Amino acid sequence: MDEEKLKYFAEIQKTHYVIIEYGIESTYDKTLKRINRGHDFQNVVDMLHLTKEYGIKTGGHMIFGLPGESRNEMMQQVETLNKLPLDNIKFHQLQIIKGTQMAKEYLETPENFDLFEMQEYINFIVQFLEQLNPKFVVERFAGEVPPRFLVSEGWGKIRYDQISTAIEKKLIELETWQGKKFNNKK
Secondary structure, three states, X not given: OOHHHXXXXXXXXXXXXXXXXXXXXXXXXXXXXXXXXXXXXXXXXXXXHHHHHOOOEEEEEEEEOOOOOOHXXXXXXXXXXXXXXXXXXXXXXXXXXXXXXXXXHHHHOHHHOOOOOHHHHHHHHHHXXXXXXXXXXXXXXXXXXXXXXXXXXXXXXXXXXXHHHHHHHHHHHOOOOOOOOOHHHO
């Protein structure tokens, strides 16, 4: 993204809905380097702020379960995300797609990967949501790749709507919601 494109999108948004989503993926430079993203976290921060300067809505994507990140490190990212000028956010659990460099690494050293089991991910997302800025619109809680494309078992034939329903049920069960603990961090 550059200023020329942002000027173009700013012009378009005068008559159309425009949002630019950035693949944040992780707030840790060590992870971004390890997965060969081609940028560091500060690049994302700078582009989000620049996009906002043009009055354009912003979105971000996060992947949970990237190699080298502990569950605690993943959870700590919420504090950094809360400070970003985001309107929307999408979450994805790591899914390893056949034929990719990550698939090759996974097959060679599966011990370097700590993939989420479905219930574990639901519990994680609920805890993450409790701390997440309530102004962010969460557009997606998880990714869905057809099982035939995955190297690992994934979650089987579970569909995205089933994951969303399970997350909603867990929120109700725990009497919690997005941002419940957000103000406690101020």
